[in-house]
Amino acid sequence: MKIDVVLPCLNEETALPWVLERMPRGYRPIVVDNGSTDRSAEIAAEFGAWVVTEPRPGFGAACHAGLLAATSEIVCFMDADASLDPRQLPSVAEPVREDRGDLVLGRRVPRSAAAWPVHARAGNAVLAASLRRRTGARLYDLGPMRAARRAGLLGLNLTDRRFGYPLEMVLRAAAAGWRITEARVDYLPRAGRSKVTGTVRGTLRAIGDMRRVMGNVPGKALEKTA
Numbered sequence: 001m002k003i004d005v006v007l008p009c010l011n012e013e014t015a016l017p018w019v020l021e022r023m024p025r026g027y028r029p030i031v032v033d034n035g036s037t038d039r040s041a042e043i044a045a046e047f048g049a050w051v052v053t054e055p056r057p058g059f060g061a062a063c064h065a066g067l068l069a070a071t072s073e074i075v076c077f078m079d080a081d082a083s084l085d086p087r088q089l090p091s092v093a094e095p096v097r098e099d100r101g102d103l104v105l106g107r108r109v110p111r112s113a114a115a116w117p118v119h120a121r122a123g124n125a126v127l128a129a130s131l132r133r134r135t136g137a138r139l140y141d142l143g144p145m146r147a148a149r150r151a152g153l154l155g156l157n158l159t160d161r162r163f164g165y166p167l168e169m170v171l172r173a174a175a176a177g178w179r180i181t182e183a184r185v186d187y188l189p190r191a192g193r194s195k196v197t198g199t200v201r202g203t204l205r206a207i208g209d210m211r212r213v214m215g216n217v218p219g220k221a222l223e224k225t226a
């Protein structure tokens with residue numbers, strides 16, 4: 001059974017060869033090129049990926065275009081920056097395939113101090129704590145490597161098209177009663193330059209987008225009626 005892997009991509013030409021060479025058998029990479037000005041699209045195609053072009057800017061726009069393009073029953077997401085090893089995709093996909101979880105997130109374990117800037121790590125821990133309180137899920141990381149069933153994901157009707165997309169996925173999944181679990185994955189220093197947590201502008205945009213999602217997505221049905 002084939003599994004599609006959505007890789008949102010904005011100028012990742014230096015990372016793509018490593019990422020795509022390490023795609024395990026049975027996993028099909030879908031690189032969603034989102035306005036790259038480097039050779040990302042050409043390199044992705046050279047290394048055997050299916051390249052989808054999403055002209056509308058935004059991390060969530062790229063993720064969602066990949067989800068819409070995917071055809072497999074289970075879909076994975078991961079960043080295209082070589083900070084995550086595709087060889088570990090089965091860690092998140094297998095629990096879904098074996099029906100031990102509905103949404104499985106890779107909990108990042110940094111393999112060097114450079115992998116995870118301290119402010120990003122701290123911000124993520126605060127966010128995970130508030131997600132635990134809000135959803136009851138035992139989540140310690142809002143990690144970008146994840147797996148779920150495609151039909152279910154489409155049914156969540158995700159609306160964010162920016163950096164709130166991964167958070168909205170978790171909140172709506174929790175509200176729908178999904179079993180959300182984690183699997184440990186290595187976190188490596190990315191190839192090339194960070195655009196989100198490695199820049200002030202990216203960090204502020206991500207915080208703003210996540211705040212908006214936190215405010216907009218209703219909580220669990222249970223909590224609302226309680």
Ligand SMILES: Nc1nc2c(ncn2[C@@H]2O[C@H](COP(=O)(O)OP(=O)(O)O)[C@@H](O)[C@H]2O)c(=O)[nH]1
Nearest residue numbers: 009010034058059062079080081194195196197
């Ligand atoms: N489509 C899209 N993808 C983005 C954008 N910013 C970052 N990405 C991609 O999102 C992933 C994570 O970004 P990254 O720069 O590594 O952020 P970091 O992990 O916080 O350092 C990478 O695969 C990027 O190519 C964006 O504005 N639009």
Ligand SMILES: [Mg+2]
Nearest residue numbers: 079081083190
């Ligand atoms: Mg990164």
